[in-house]
Amino acid sequence: MSRLLLLLFCMTALLANARQRAAEVGVKIGVLPKGEFNAITDVNGVRVGHFTLIEGDNVRTGVTSVLPYDGNIFQSKVPAAIYLGNAFGKLAGYTQVKELGNIETPILLTNTLAVADASKALVKYTLALPGNENVRSVNPVVGETNDSYLNDIRSFPLQPEHFAAAIQAAKSGKVEEGNVGAGTGTVCFGYKGGIGTSSRKLPESLGGYTVGVLVQTNFGGNLTIDGEAIDEILEQYPYRKQILGSVDGSCMIVVATDAPLDARNLERLAKRAILGLGRTGGIASNGSGDYVIAFSTAEGLRVPYDSPSPLLQQNVLTNDSMTPLFMGVIEATEEAIVNSLWAATTMTGYQNHTVEALPKDKVMDLLKKGGKIKK
Numbered sequence: 001m002s003r004l005l006l007l008l009f010c011m012t013a014l015l016a017n018a019r020q021r022a023a024e025v026g027v028k029i030g031v032l033p034k035g036e037f038n039a040i041t042d043v044n045g046v047r048v049g050h051f052t053l054i055e056g057d058n059v060r061t062g063v064t065s066v067l068p069y070d071g072n073i074f075q076s077k078v079p080a081a082i083y084l085g086n087a088f089g090k091l092a093g094y095t096q097v098k099e100l101g102n103i104e105t106p107i108l109l110t111n112t113l114a115v116a117d118a119s120k121a122l123v124k125y126t127l128a129l130p131g132n133e134n135v136r137s138v139n140p141v142v143g144e145t146n147d148s149y150l151n152d153i154r155s156f157p158l159q160p161e162h163f164a165a166a167i168q169a170a171k172s173g174k175v176e177e178g179n180v181g182a183g184t185g186t187v188c189f190g191y192k193g194g195i196g197t198s199s200r201k202l203p204e205s206l207g208g209y210t211v212g213v214l215v216q217t218n219f220g221g222n223l224t225i226d227g228e229a230i231d232e233i234l235e236q237y238p239y240r241k242q243i244l245g246s247v248d249g250s251c252m253i254v255v256a257t258d259a260p261l262d263a264r265n266l267e268r269l270a271k272r273a274i275l276g277l278g279r280t281g282g283i284a285s286n287g288s289g290d291y292v293i294a295f296s297t298a299e300g301l302r303v304p305y306d307s308p309s310p311l312l313q314q315n316v317l318t319n320d321s322m323t324p325l326f327m328g329v330i331e332a333t334e335e336a337i338v339n340s341l342w343a344a345t346t347m348t349g350y351q352n353h354t355v356e357a358l359p360k361d362k363v364m365d366l367l368k369k370g371g372k373i374k375k
Helices: 003-019 094-100 112-127 160-168 230-234 237-245 263-279 323-343 360-369
Strands: 047-055 059-067 076-087 107-111 141-145 195-201 210-218 250-257 289-296
Touching (some): 047 160, 059 210, 076 094, 076 263, 107 112, 107 250, 112 160, 141 210, 250 263, 263 323
Antiparallel strands (some): 076 289
16 A cells, blocks of 8 residues: 555545544443434424634634424414523523413524624514515524634624524534534633534434434533533643633533423423433533423424414323433433533634534543443
C-alpha cells in the first residue's frame, strides 16, 4: 500500500471513529431498548431540521426545528406541556401551552437574542399554510440557549430565511448531532456542547410506546457519564475553572412520544427529563434556563382548530401506565446529552475563544476502568 493510500485509509478511519456515537463504542446508558435511529425521530412522524451559520471568525450559531408531524399543525394541534426546571430563559409560547395544553406550530431552538425573530418566522410560516388564510392569532414556540461565548450574538446574524430553512430541512430518520443548528456555538460542562438525541422503545408488554428526546446543551456542573464522575476524576484544570467558576447556561429539552398522553401527563413526563439532566451532573444553576417541551403524536388526541363538535372524545393512558415512560425519558435524556458532547468537535469563534471537544479517549479509558465498557 502506497503512503498516500495509507494516509487516506487512516484519515477515513479517524473520521469514521469521530462520527461514532457513544452507544456505538460501548457506552451503555440505561436498560431499556433504543429505537431504530436512537433519536427523537423514532417517534413516528417527528422530523428534525437544522440550519447552521458559521461565518468569518465570530459567527457560530444556528437554528434547529422539531416538527411533531408532516402537516398543518395549527389546524390539528398536538397535546403538549412545558416544564420549567429553572426558568432563567426566554422561551416563547409558554403561557398558552400551559393554559390550553397543546402546541400549534413547529418548535424552533436558536440563540437567546434570536427568539423574537424566530417567533416572527414561525408566525409567517404558519399564516402561509393552506387553510390558514383567516387565522389572526398564532402561538409560536421557541426555545433558546446563549451561545455568546463562541458567537457574536449582538450582531444578530440570523436572518428570516435561516429560520425558514431549518423548518424546510426537517426530515425523519437519522439526526445530525454536535456542532449543528442551534447547537453550533454552545458549551456544555466546559467542553463543546451541541445538539444530541436519543430514544427508548418500550416492550409490547409495557405498551410498546416510543419516547424520544432532543437536547440543545449549553450548561454546566460536574460531568457524569453512566455513573462515572468524569470531571471529578480527570481534573482537567483548563476546563475545571470553567466548570466550577461558570456553570450557568441553559439546556433545552424536547420530548416526543406516541403514547396517548394528555397535557397533564405530558407535564409529568417532562418533569422526569430533568432527572436525566441531573444524571449527567447538571445542576440547574441560578443562571441556567432548563426547559422541557413535551408533546404526543397520538392521532386520536389531536385538537382541531375548528371543531365540528363542542365535545372531544379521547382515550388517554392511565396514570398507572406512566412509570415505564418515566424511565424511558430519563434514560433518553441522559444519553441525548452525552451524545451532544460525543458528536461535538473543538471550535474557535468569537474573540478567538476556543472550546475543546470532550476528550473521548480519556473518557473511554475511565469508563473501561470503571467496568462500564468491556475492554
